Amino acid sequence: MSAELHFKPITELSGLLAARKISSVELTRAIVARTRSIDDRVKAFNSFDEGDALAQAEASDHRRAAGQARGALDGIPVGLKDVIAVAGQPLTASSRMLANFVSPYDATVTQRLKQAGAVVWGRLNLDEFAMGSSTENSAFKATCNPWDLTRVPGGSSGGSAASLAAGEAIATLGSDTGGSIRQPAALCGVVGLKPTYGLVSRYGLIAFASSLDQIGPFARTVEDAAIVLGGIAGHDPLDSTSFQTQIPDYRAELAKRPGPWRLGIPKEYFGEGLDPEVAAAVEKAIAFYRSRGCAIKEVSLPHTEYGVGVYYIIATAECSSNLARYDGVRYGHRAKGAADMADLYFRSRAEGFGAEVKRRIILGTYVLSSGYYDAFYLRAQKVRTLIRQDFLNAYREVDAILTPTSPTPAFKQGAKSDPLAMYLCDVYTIGVNLAGLPGLSVPCGFSSGGLPIGLQLIGQPFKEAELLAIAHAYERGHDWHTRHPNL
Amino acid sequence: MSSSTDLNIDHVANLARLALTPEEKERFARQLGEVLHHIEQLRKVDVSGVEPTAHAFPVYNVWSEDVARPGLPVDEALRNAPAQRDHMVVVPKVVE
Amino acid sequence: MKYEAVIGLEVHVQIKTASKMFTRVATGYGQEPNTLTDPVVLALPGVLPVMNKAALDAVIKAGLMLGCELARVCKWDRKNYFYPDSPKNYQISQYDQPICLGGGVEIELPGAARNVMGEHRKVPLTRIHLEEDVGKLNHFAGDSLVDYNRAGTPLMEIVSEPAMHAAEEAFAYLTSLRATMIYGGISDCDMEKGQLRCDANISIRPVGETKLGTKVELKNLNSISFVRDGIAHEIRRQIAVLESGGTIVQETRDYDGQTGASQSLRSKEMAHDYRYFPDPDLMPVKVDDAWRNRLKAECPELPFDKQRRFLADYQVPYTITSVLVWDRALSDYFEEAAKLSGRPQAAANWIVNDLLRELGQAGVALAASRVRPAHIAALVQLIEAGTVLNSAAREIFTEMFATGGMPEAIAEKKGLKAAPTDAGELEQWCRDAIAANAKALAEFKAGKDSAINAFKGPVMKAAKGKANPKLVDETLRRLLAAL
Numbered sequence A: 001m002s003a004e005l006h007f008k009p010i011t012e013l014s015g016l017l018a019a020r021k022i023s024s025v026e027l028t029r030a031i032v033a034r035t036r037s038i039d040d041r042v043k044a045f046n047s048f049d050e051g052d053a054l055a056q057a058e059a060s061d062h063r064r065a066a067g068q069a070r071g072a073l074d075g076i077p078v079g080l081k082d083v084i085a086v087a088g089q090p091l092t093a094s095s096r097m098l099a100n101f102v103s104p105y106d107a108t109v110t111q112r113l114k115q116a117g118a119v120v121w122g123r124l125n126l127d128e129f130a131m132g133s134s135t136e137n138s139a140f141k142a143t144c145n146p147w148d149l150t151r152v153p154g155g156s157s158g159g160s161a162a163s164l165a166a167g168e169a170i171a172t173l174g175s176d177t178g179g180s181i182r183q184p185a186a187l188c189g190v191v192g193l194k195p196t197y198g199l200v201s202r203y204g205l206i207a208f209a210s211s212l213d214q215i216g217p218f219a220r221t222v223e224d225a226a227i228v229l230g231g232i233a234g235h236d237p238l239d240s241t242s243f244q245t246q247i248p249d250y251r252a253e254l255a256k257r258p259g260p261w262r263l264g265i266p267k268e269y270f271g272e273g274l275d276p277e278v279a280a281a282v283e284k285a286i287a288f289y290r291s292r293g294c295a296i297k298e299v300s301l302p303h304t305e306y307g308v309g310v311y312y313i314i315a316t317a318e319c320s321s322n323l324a325r326y327d328g329v330r331y332g333h334r335a336k337g338a339a340d341m342a343d344l345y346f347r348s349r350a351e352g353f354g355a356e357v358k359r360r361i362i363l364g365t366y367v368l369s370s371g372y373y374d375a376f377y378l379r380a381q382k383v384r385t386l387i388r389q390d391f392l393n394a395y396r397e398v399d400a401i402l403t404p405t406s407p408t409p410a411f412k413q414g415a416k417s418d419p420l421a422m423y424l425c426d427v428y429t430i431g432v433n434l435a436g437l438p439g440l441s442v443p444c445g446f447s448s449g450g451l452p453i454g455l456q457l458i459g460q461p462f463k464e465a466e467l468l469a470i471a472h473a474y475e476r477g478h479d480w481h482t483r484h485p486n487l
Numbered sequence B: 001m002s003s004s005t006d007l008n009i010d011h012v013a014n015l016a017r018l019a020l021t022p023e024e025k026e027r028f029a030r031q032l033g034e035v036l037h038h039i040e041q042l043r044k045v046d047v048s049g050v051e052p053t054a055h056a057f058p059v060y061n062v063w064s065e066d067v068a069r070p071g072l073p074v075d076e077a078l079r080n081a082p083a084q085r086d087h088m089v090v091v092p093k094v095v096e
Numbered sequence C: 001m002k003y004e005a006v007i008g009l010e011v012h013v014q015i016k017t018a019s020k021m022f023t024r025v026a027t028g029y030g031q032e033p034n035t036l037t038d039p040v041v042l043a044l045p046g047v048l049p050v051m052n053k054a055a056l057d058a059v060i061k062a063g064l065m066l067g068c069e070l071a072r073v074c075k076w077d078r079k080n081y082f083y084p085d086s087p088k089n090y091q092i093s094q095y096d097q098p099i100c101l102g103g104g105v106e107i108e109l110p111g112a113a114r115n116v117m118g119e120h121r122k123v124p125l126t127r128i129h130l131e132e133d134v135g136k137l138n139h140f141a142g143d144s145l146v147d148y149n150r151a152g153t154p155l156m157e158i159v160s161e162p163a164m165h166a167a168e169e170a171f172a173y174l175t176s177l178r179a180t181m182i183y184g185g186i187s188d189c190d191m192e193k194g195q196l197r198c199d200a201n202i203s204i205r206p207v208g209e210t211k212l213g214t215k216v217e218l219k220n221l222n223s224i225s226f227v228r229d230g231i232a233h234e235i236r237r238q239i240a241v242l243e244s245g246g247t248i249v250q251e252t253r254d255y256d257g258q259t260g261a262s263q264s265l266r267s268k269e270m271a272h273d274y275r276y277f278p279d280p281d282l283m284p285v286k287v288d289d290a291w292r293n294r295l296k297a298e299c300p301e302l303p304f305d306k307q308r309r310f311l312a313d314y315q316v317p318y319t320i321t322s323v324l325v326w327d328r329a330l331s332d333y334f335e336e337a338a339k340l341s342g343r344p345q346a347a348a349n350w351i352v353n354d355l356l357r358e359l360g361q362a363g364v365a366l367a368a369s370r371v372r373p374a375h376i377a378a379l380v381q382l383i384e385a386g387t388v389l390n391s392a393a394r395e396i397f398t399e400m401f402a403t404g405g406m407p408e409a410i411a412e413k414k415g416l417k418a419a420p421t422d423a424g425e426l427e428q429w430c431r432d433a434i435a436a437n438a439k440a441l442a443e444f445k446a447g448k449d450s451a452i453n454a455f456k457g458p459v460m461k462a463a464k465g466k467a468n469p470k471l472v473d474e475t476l477r478r479l480l481a482a483l
């Protein structure tokens, strides 16, 4: 049975742990073994610390033996995207700049996972500094899609999605600035949730675009996602943008919310560029909800087409400032034999950053530079207001919005060479970040080529419980989540 | 809104402290030209009287009381420093 | 041609808080390098800022004391520039919505003479905003070493209008501003420790010209007198340039207080474009009336207001008030002594002349002085009552200063009290004196009142100088009247 442990959901494993049918050490060993056997092909991990993981697992088993088990996450190996700080572990953002950086502190989500008893496991690959949609922008390696190793897992949290789909973790955390959790979740056939901005602390998350970034869970099932979200959500005094709000028992709420719901279908999300197989899968999902008594309404998000433009102004502007600290002075890559400070800055940053990061720093610096601020940044913030308004208007009529997560299934590695084409992958996910809303991707089928397809559900601010319940209703009517790639 | 043509890569790269090769300059200028061209459609939007969004859910006066807590031990603080001496970070001589 | 200087000052004041502006690690001066840091101070990957409430209180208090208009809402902006003392390579500051606008600093210009009050006027302020300090660079032959202890210390930037015209005014401005900050408990303003730092913008123009000349920024003016000397030097330099047919170039110059010379700073920023934008990591600040009023109530009386009150209520001479009011503790000390003694001038004299001298010589701070306002008051009253004579009082003060004993007791112990213990004895001396001088007696009888003095000498002589003059006078008159 332990051969299959690595594909089981938290809900089942926590039962086995509670019943002492398995130990956390046994489970963690299974995950380590699985990772050792397949990660040279999936390439989801930048690094992992087996000894540290097993020590945490032992501690969990001792707690349980002492009758002090801490709930569903206790003893469960949870993988972390390599932008989330873990004290004493590497923190690289998949960048040459931080190749040798070791974090002296824990992110708040790391603290909370540890308090929940989870086994904090592995450093998962990403597009350098979370800038990308394919995980090809990693300075170390391109992660492969477990369903087709010649294809991308999506990004930027490609390692988090791929490792989970491949059975190298039981759940993982990623970060989502423009779709970086939902899009790879869709492309790898797992559940991915981007919480409302402010629900989960950003303290200890390497910043890409501060006003858009959120940490969220990847999980095998919606119920697992609810469990992990419950473990990491909640106000944090170390994050001034984290919100004071009551955190419900998301898992318990699932049962209390049977629906039916009023679901909005934004016509702007079903236009050109949408793969017909993806469109068909989403249509089926819509039909399913209708069959369960949900009211399906067409809604309009008229400013959708501006999303990508607004996003690439705001996100790059913020990143150009957030990444200024990587200068080779206090930590990180330092160019050899610098003649003076200027030389040290210019060469350390030139050598430490990859092409996509440089491109975005250049764009962000430009849109903030003297004479352009009003035309770009200020204007983008105003259009951002209109995009938020679109959603809030829609929520007068509907409980949630339903769209494809990604216009296409996983594409071939190297297929999208020009940046704009890559940026347009995020067209369906970006609006959610600009509006600060919760968004979730749940598997809703497979392409004829056997590639997973994701359904995106967009909820109302801080109504994750409702959003999870809506996704849960769909998941219980389907068995997509029971399928696994064979590696 | 200004068009891609007046993106002065040298000036911007200088502000960003990035040494770019001639090849990178040429490539970035072209690629960002396309992105800026796409971005230009924002010009079409009427934003008169629209407030900018700085925070999705703004709240005021998020602070903490002035109570000092212990920080990092000096060796932890300098753990990742590329060069250090006398518990300080070494940089090339700064001429003011 | 006659030239007029136009001077504006940019003053940075470190706010006295326990923890830093955007993280709760301790602030401090003179500690071992890099012992006052944490992940936020070092701008490690992933950290976030959290405002320090006390720093906001302090800057609002400063604004209220200086009559600024408080913003209802203010926000935080990032000022982007690369420099090795700046961990994030941006400084969190306030760009277009500073917390305080307008206001002014009252200054006193030098008077006609030392003991004459000079003209007062208000130097208008442009703004005050809150920001964070940077680290410290230590320069060596081959490299520089960075210490981040100072980085992130709450810093207030106080910007004046270009409304001063002489080095003396700048000196008066800083003196007054510094005293105000210390009065408010906002900062100790120790320039040696960099708690108060000043940059000056200086330009000159022909008298009568209304538009400003090219301004030069003068940096590193690290003592109040260096500010005065540096500005005076820069004004002379600019006049010399113009008069020799040259033109002033807009630049930043570094003034060396030791050599009294200045030199141009070239190599600082390559391109000046700070790319300010709102900091997405911090929420805006809203200042409501309740908050404002609570701080308003904590604002102390300003030095010049206090001086006006001392002059009016206590009739203390100007020279003495100008010693008293600049030191909040000293002025409080004086007021207590004045109230206890009911003799403000006398108390002020003892404090400013004797107490300050003794403290100075002994190198003792006022707070540590054994002589408290009650001692001063008691001494003043003893003299007033004639119980001790001025000569004895000096001796008593010295003893008080050394031991902290009360004057009465000291006078007793050292036999410094006037008036003999036995009143009968005094009356006998008086009778003897009258009997011994028939001439004076006759004159007195004839109505020459001053004749009475002739008897006093012998009485004092008999009393070895310890007789209470008032008592002697009374006794003599009583006896004479009876004759």
Ligand SMILES: [Mg+2]
Pocket: C010, C157
């Ligand atoms: Mg300034």
Ligand SMILES: [Zn+2]
Pocket: C012, C131, C157
């Ligand atoms: Zn400043």
